[in-house]
Amino acid sequence: MKNPVITPTREVRIFCAASCVGHDEKKGPLGDCFDLHDDKDTFGQKTWEGSESEMQRLALNAALAKAKLKSEDIDLLLAGDLLNQCIGSSFGLLSFQIPYLGLYGACSTAAESILLASLLCGGGYVKRAAAVTSSHNCSAERQFRYPIEYGGQRTPTSQWTVTGSGAFLLENAASGGSGSVQVAQVMPGRAIDKGITDANNMGAAMAPAALDTLDRYFRATGTAPSDFDLILTGDLGREGSKILRDLCAAAGFPIDSVHSDCGLLIYPPDSAGADKHAGGSGCGCSAVVLASHILPQLEKGILRDILFIGTGALMNPMSIQQGNSIPSIAHLVRLTSVQDIN
Amino acid sequence: MKNPVITPTREVRIFCAASCVGHDEKKGPLGDCFDLHDDKDTFGQKTWEGSESEMQRLALNAALAKAKLKSEDIDLLLAGDLLNQCIGSSFGLLSFQIPYLGLYGACSTAAESILLASLLCGGGYVKRAAAVTSSHNCSAERQFRYPIEYGGQRTPTSQWTVTGSGAFLLENAASGGSGSVQVAQVMPGRAIDKGITDANNMGAAMAPAALDTLDRYFRATGTAPSDFDLILTGDLGREGSKILRDLCAAAGFPIDSVHSDCGLLIYPPDSAGADKHAGGSGCGCSAVVLASHILPQLEKGILRDILFIGTGALMNPMSIQQGNSIPSIAHLVRLTSVQDIN
Numbered sequence: 219m220k221n222p223v224i225t226p227t228r229e230v231r232i233f234c235a236a237s238c239v240g241h242d243e244k245k246g247p248l249g250d251c252f253d254l255h256d257d258k259d260t261f262g263q264k265t266w267e268g269s270e271s272e273m274q275r276l277a278l279n280a281a282l283a284k285a286k287l288k289s290e291d292i293d294l295l296l297a298g299d300l301l302n303q304c305i306g307s308s309f310g311l312l313s314f315q316i317p318y319l320g321l322y323g324a325c326s327t328a329a330e331s332i333l334l335a336s337l338l339c340g341g342g343y344v345k346r347a348a349a350v351t352s353s354h355n356c357s358a359e360r361q362f363r364y365p366i367e368y369g370g371q372r373t374p375t376s377q378w379t380v381t382g383s384g385a386f387l388l389e390n391a392a393s394g395g396s397g398s399v400q401v402a403q404v405m406p407g408r409a410i411d412k413g414i415t416d417a418n419n420m421g422a423a424m425a426p427a428a429l430d431t432l433d434r435y436f437r438a439t440g441t442a443p444s445d446f447d448l449i450l451t452g453d454l455g456r457e458g459s460k461i462l463r464d465l466c467a468a469a470g471f472p473i474d475s476v477h478s479d480c481g482l483l484i485y486p487p488d489s490a491g492a493d494k495h496a497g498g499s500g501c502g503c504s505a506v507v508l509a510s511h512i513l514p515q516l517e518k519g520i521l522r523d524i525l526f527i528g529t530g531a532l533m534n535p536m537s538i539q540q541g542n543s544i545p546s547i548a549h550l551v552r553l554t555s556v557q558d559i560n
Numbered sequence: 561m562k563n564p565v566i567t568p569t570r571e572v573r574i575f576c577a578a579s580c581v582g583h584d585e586k587k588g589p590l591g592d593c594f595d596l597h598d599d600k601d602t603f604g605q606k607t608w609e610g611s612e613s614e615m616q617r618l619a620l621n622a623a624l625a626k627a628k629l630k631s632e633d634i635d636l637l638l639a640g641d642l643l644n645q646c647i648g649s650s651f652g653l654l655s656f657q658i659p660y661l662g663l664y665g666a667c668s669t670a671a672e673s674i675l676l677a678s679l680l681c682g683g684g685y686v687k688r689a690a691a692v693t694s695s696h697n698c699s700a701e702r703q704f705r706y707p708i709e710y711g712g713q714r715t716p717t718s719q720w721t722v723t724g725s726g727a728f729l730l731e732n733a734a735s736g737g738s739g740s741v742q743v744a745q746v747m748p749g750r751a752i753d754k755g756i757t758d759a760n761n762m763g764a765a766m767a768p769a770a771l772d773t774l775d776r777y778f779r780a781t782g783t784a785p786s787d788f789d790l791i792l793t794g795d796l797g798r799e800g801s802k803i804l805r806d807l808c809a810a811a812g813f814p815i816d817s818v819h820s821d822c823g824l825l826i827y828p829p830d831s832a833g834a835d836k837h838a839g840g841s842g843c844g845c846s847a848v849v850l851a852s853h854i855l856p857q858l859e860k861g862i863l864r865d866i867l868f869i870g871t872g873a874l875m876n877p878m879s880i881q882q883g884n885s886i887p888s889i890a891h892l893v894r895l896t897s898v899q900d901i902n
Contacts, residue, residue: 302644304664308874317748320664322646341683406659532650
């Protein structure tokens with residue numbers, strides 16, 4: 219493929235977003251940004267899986283309410299989560315009755331859903347699309363590791379699955395979209411496997427995928443890290459972020475001065491008593507940080523041009539038990555502030 | 561949404577397809593159609609999950625070989641399967657190093673992947689895309705029900721997960737695509753839940769989703785069942801097909817004379833000793849039947865205008881254990897023979 223970077227045919231805006239989080243996320247440094255939260259993490263449901271679905275419903279509901287739209291105003295839902303067979307999304311979004319395409323990109327799904335929504339809106343296929351993703355610490359722990367009641371010891375490189383859901387509404391600007399954040403370009407990632415087999419070190423598995431995506435993007439566009447206000451990775455955490463910065467420096471494009479990671483932004487460090495070890499992870503991590511902390515800065519023009527790189531580890535517990543290493547992926551979305559462009 | 565039907569902006573063709581199946585599928589009535597098979601169902605791998613991944617690799621490899629293309633000639637992969645976290649696709653397609661977007665639509669994923677590939681090729685975003693899906697009876701049985709060694713008794717309404725993978729190559733006709741099967745229109749399905757809780761009767765859960773999609777399509781386009789040579793559902797099986805036909809007749813558009821179902825085509829009836837009960841199911845079912853039995857008839861102009869409706873049940877074993885009913889979805893792809901159009 220000569221140029222893997224794709225530009226939506228018509229201008230596409232993220233015109234509204236909303237987030238819904240649990241107790242620990244609300245108490246974290248970004249707590250004030252989030253739209254909805256539940257201190258008990260249950261969201262009134264009897265099962266953790268039900269709680270995760272309810273977060274998706276609440277996040278999309280909140281986004282629609284903020285935009286003063288009804289579900290019939292949205293032409294297409296693009297959604298996914300980490301649960302087996304993506305039941306967080308299928309149950310959570312059932313009541314909206316919007317045509318629905320399910321995605322699986324592990325923790326990169328927020329970026330994947332925005333990427334596809336922007337191309338479909340930009341191609342004139344749909345007027346408005348919603349991109350929704352979630353993760354829940356308790357449903358993820360018992361599915362991927364141990365039930366939380368077991369009290370399993372966590373390694374220093376392990377990350378903490380964020381309890382949260384983010385919903386983004388996108389619209390083709392030609393059809394009246396009034397948002398001030400534009401999806402300027404997107405680039406799908408490739409699955410990359412560098413042989414990491416430690417399921418408690420997802421950051422190390424995902425960092426090479428982020429490097430591959432950044433390297434291909436910079437080559438294809440002739441840009442460099444300094445051209446951007448921010449290079450925001452999804453959930454590499456402390457370990458993966460350090461590895462990515464080292465890899466980028468070795469590849470000749472150091473990113474230290476512009477790099478940040480949603481998994482590092484959402485919780486305080488362990489030295490402040492957070493017990494989150496290497497930081498946040500999960501589909502919900504990058505979704506809620508982007509929706510509620512980063513987008514407002516783009517809307518105000520505080521940030522003008524950023525690369526958002528959703529990172530995901532494409533494994534499951536059985537693939538690890540069978541001795542396989544962890545393929546990872548990183549999808550890129552370039553977001554610009556329309557304040558700056560006009 | 562005023563009109564949920566979407567037409568690719570430029571003409572898009574499925575210019576090549578290939579399939580890879582297991583023992584029982586090869587011995588079935590369509591056995592001669594399939595490109596590759598392994599009588600032992602292992603495809604030389606040590607685990608059933610590895611076998612499923614290997615089928616995806618073989619199917620895409622075969623499609624590329626038939627088209628005389630290399631992996632770098634394909635701009636984008638759209639793929640998915642039934643395994644937790646879609647590891648069939650991520651491991652199976654890793655070696656191609658093609659930008660990859662993972663999908664989850666349960667057994668509707670073949671239709672979902674063709675739908676998205678046609679819109680992205682038709683929008684001019686990519687020149688060529690590949691849509692790949694799979695299921696494997698042994699990996700699905702142990703994940704969704706019991707390991708096959710357990711010998712669990714199956715109910716009469718239960719379906720048999722097909723061991724198979726199908727790969728489709730799509731190209732925008734303006735960029736030189738020479739195939740003779742056009743993706744004329746597509747329509748994403750809505751998640752529909754009519755309260756079915758019996759995980760051994762997926763046909764009953766999925767039939768109402770197929771009805772919803774057909775009903776919306778006929779209303780939006782002003783067409784009727786008699787306008788098509790074939791209305792092909794993915795894997796409703798015997799039980800679900802009967803329910804869909806009854807539902808369509810009650811809704812005023814009987815489909816009996818043009819309806820067929822991939823799950824009914826792939827195996828002989830139990831009266832002939834097949835032991836497949838209500839028929840085939842799984843992502844691989846509609847993928848291999850479409851790729852190797854239906855597409856050749858469109859290529860030759862024997863079929864001229866068909867509706868392919870991928871059906872999927874969006875549950876997992878835990879959602880069933882927690883007492884939830886089974887939301888389902890049906891994505892529509894209208895395929896026409898270019899022989900007829902020109």
